[in-house]
Amino acid sequence: MTEGNNMPEGDTAGKVEVPAAVPAEEKRPQEEEDGEEKKENGDSKVTVPEQTAAPGAEEVEFVHPEGGWGWVVMLAAMWCNGSVFGIQNAFGILFLSLIREFGSETDEDLRFKTSWVGSLSMGMIFFCSPIVSVFTDVLGCRITAVGGAAVGLVGLLASSFVKSLGPMYFTYGIVFACGCSFAYQPSLVILGHYFKKRLGLVNGIVTAGSSIFTITLPFVLSGLLEKVGLQNTMRVLCILMFVLMLAGFTYKPLLPVKPSNTRTGSRCPPLSQIFNINIWKSLGYRIWAFGIPAALYGYFVPYVHLMKHVEERFGVDANKEVLLMCIGITSCVGRLIFGRVADYVNGVNKVYLQVTSFFVIGLMSMMIPLCHVFGGLIAVCLLMGLFDGCFICIMAPIAFELVGADDVSQAIGFLLGLMSVPMTVGPPIAGFLRDRLGSYDVAFYLAGIPPIIGGAVLCLIPWVEARRKRREKEAALNRDQEVSQKMIEHEKAQEDAQRKIGESVL
Numbered sequence: 001m002t003e004g005n006n007m008p009e010g011d012t013a014g015k016v017e018v019p020a021a022v023p024a025e026e027k028r029p030q031e032e033e034d035g036e037e038k039k040e041n042g043d044s045k046v047t048v049p050e051q052t053a054a055p056g057a058e059e060v061e062f063v064h065p066e067g068g069w070g071w072v073v074m075l076a077a078m079w080c081n082g083s084v085f086g087i088q089n090a091f092g093i094l095f096l097s098l099i100r101e102f103g104s105e106t107d108e109d110l111r112f113k114t115s116w117v118g119s120l121s122m123g124m125i126f127f128c129s130p131i132v133s134v135f136t137d138v139l140g141c142r143i144t145a146v147g148g149a150a151v152g153l154v155g156l157l158a159s160s161f162v163k164s165l166g167p168m169y170f171t172y173g174i175v176f177a178c179g180c181s182f183a184y185q186p187s188l189v190i191l192g193h194y195f196k197k198r199l200g201l202v203n204g205i206v207t208a209g210s211s212i213f214t215i216t217l218p219f220v221l222s223g224l225l226e227k228v229g230l231q232n233t234m235r236v237l238c239i240l241m242f243v244l245m246l247a248g249f250t251y252k253p254l255l256p257v258k259p260s261n262t263r264t265g266s267r268c269p270p271l272s273q274i275f276n277i278n279i280w281k282s283l284g285y286r287i288w289a290f291g292i293p294a295a296l297y298g299y300f301v302p303y304v305h306l307m308k309h310v311e312e313r314f315g316v317d318a319n320k321e322v323l324l325m326c327i328g329i330t331s332c333v334g335r336l337i338f339g340r341v342a343d344y345v346n347g348v349n350k351v352y353l354q355v356t357s358f359f360v361i362g363l364m365s366m367m368i369p370l371c372h373v374f375g376g377l378i379a380v381c382l383l384m385g386l387f388d389g390c391f392i393c394i395m396a397p398i399a400f401e402l403v404g405a406d407d408v409s410q411a412i413g414f415l416l417g418l419m420s421v422p423m424t425v426g427p428p429i430a431g432f433l434r435d436r437l438g439s440y441d442v443a444f445y446l447a448g449i450p451p452i453i454g455g456a457v458l459c460l461i462p463w464v465e466a467r468r469k470r471r472e473k474e475a476a477l478n479r480d481q482e483v484s485q486k487m488i489e490h491e492k493a494q495e496d497a498q499r500k501i502g503e504s505v506l
Contacts, residue, residue: 069252070194074202076247077187078209080145083240084180086213088125090324091118092307093221097230099308102165111308111431113165118304120173121180123424128181129416141186141193145248148182153241155179160234183244185413186251193254204336207392211335214328218321276410278403284348284465285402287457289415295358295454296422297429298365298447302384304427306368309440314374326378327385334389342394348401348465350394351458357391358455360384366448369441402465422450 095114103110135144155175162168187206195202224233279285303324310320342350364384371377396412403411430443437443 065194065254066196066198068194069250070191070202072250073190073194073252074206076250077191077206079247080184080187080209080244081206082209082213083244084125084184085210086217087237087240088118088122088180089210089214089303089328090217090221091121092304092324093218093225093321094118094230094233095304096307096311097225097233098165098168101230102163102168109432109435111305111434112428113431115304115427115431117165117168117173119300119424119427120169121177122300123420124174124177125181125184125420126416126423127420128178129185129420130410130413132182132185133410133413135182136186136189140253141190141251142248142253145183145186145190145251146245148179148184148186149241149245149248150179152176152179152183153238153245156234156241157238160231160238179241183248186248190251190253193252203396204339204393207335208332211328211332211389214331215325218324222321276407279407279411279414282402283468284461285399285411287461287464288351288398288402289411289418291454291457291461292354292415293418293422293454294457295362295451296419297426297450299361299426299451300423301426301430301443301447302365302368302381305430305434305440305443306381308434309368309444310374310377312439313372318374323377323381326381327388330382330385331389331392334386335393336389338390339393342397348398348462350398350401351461353394354391354398355455355458357387358451358458360387361391362448362451362455364448365451366445368444369439402461426450 158171
């Protein structure tokens with residue numbers, strides 16, 4: 001399943017220097033006086049002038065602990081990743097139970113209506129991402145995460161008492177999902193307070209949490225549903241959310257808070273920081289931000305409908321949970337392998353890894369109806385999971401390349417928000433096609449088309465970025481030539497002036 005990527009809160013490089021007040025006669029670079037952010041070799045450097053520091057005070061540099069309490073925070077974030085997306089990825093198991101619990105044989109749109117529960121839940125997690133970014137900046141990671149987990153707990157508990165699909169759309173699809181979104185995103189941000197050199201390793205461990213839960217939770221849910229029923233199973237899942245709420249208390253922030261530009265002393269950042277329009281000035285980012293959502297219209301379809309498809313083709317007794325386990329295992333492996341491979345791919349050429357991922361995922365979706373042997377489905381799910389992990393693990397590196405370290409947080413937040421639309425509408429469309437056509441074949445064929453189209457669109461990004469850099473280089477050369485010309489003219493003018501002074505003296 002798609003998760004976000006780890007980014008430090010505020011300053012992504014996490015290096016903050018607080019210089020002492022400098023007497024007026026001493027010269028300082030203009031950028032230090034303005035406290036502006038500088039990019040140096042992909043790292044962000046933030047210099048914040050301390051107005052009240054005594055003259056002669058020494059520069060204070062923030063150093064990431066690279067461990068210590070950070071390992072506890074990492075485990076808490078891993079639990080968050082696993083519990084939130086483990087439940088979402090295992091919705092195919094709940095989907096079967098919801099059909100049996102609330103369905104009717106005379107309802108022609110049964111699968112269409114039921115699939116909206118899981119699709120709405122997944123879509124809301126991403127739809128809330130830009131809003132959660134603002135709350136995290138204003139309230140901090142701990143308050144946002146604990147509050148979100150509490151809301152998710154209430155939503156999941158309320159879902160265990162409903163008796164029809166209508167209220168389930170609200171309790172599970174909106175309340176539970178919004179709570180998960182508010183609990184999830186701070187778990188990504190807080191890791192940047194504790195790790196810098198090891199952030200890649202920690203990111204791999206944390207995102208592996210969803211794979212571990214995806215492997216184990218389908219078997220647990222199948223056993224619980226068989227023994228205690230749907231309502232009690234949801235109440236058992238509330239334990240995961242309660243532990244998630246406790247995990248949020250470990251998110252102790254370390255990075256110095258950047259001062260607000262507001263003059264009123266309010267904690268709220270200015271509107272320009274909340275809605276950063278600079279990211280949309282990059283044509284490469286605009287292509288990326290619309291190409292990825294275009295590729296995801298069929299992405300979530302197998303997670304919702306694959307279990308029911310297996311039941312219809314291979315019988316109720318088919319070991320369908322194995323398929324989700326295969327996706328989870330190879331997704332974990334893919335994150336570790338391709339995350340390392342991405343380190344050796346220069347610049348925005350990392351996009352080609354995502355292009356490959358979408359091509360393979362699209363082809364594997366089209367292969368699902370062609371598999372008349374259960375072993376064939378296992379092979380398809382293994383490949384799908386492997387490249388799903390590739391797609392997920394290089395989201396943040398590509399964002400860094402496209403918009404820079406200073407704007408990466410909002411860049412990913414807006415991308416996740418745009419992803420909410422295709423993640424929401426894809427599975428219901430597949431369910432509608434199944435209800436009308438009598439099988440999932442056409443639905444899976446169509447689900448494979450958007451990833452291929454989206455991948456083709458992403459191929460434009462390296463060309464666009466290369467053209468942009470070429471233009472910037474030409475503009476820089478022109479500026480250098482203009483500066484040189486002005487210097488020559490200035491020197492000539494000085495020589496003429498000195499000559500005139502000499503002639504007047506003579």
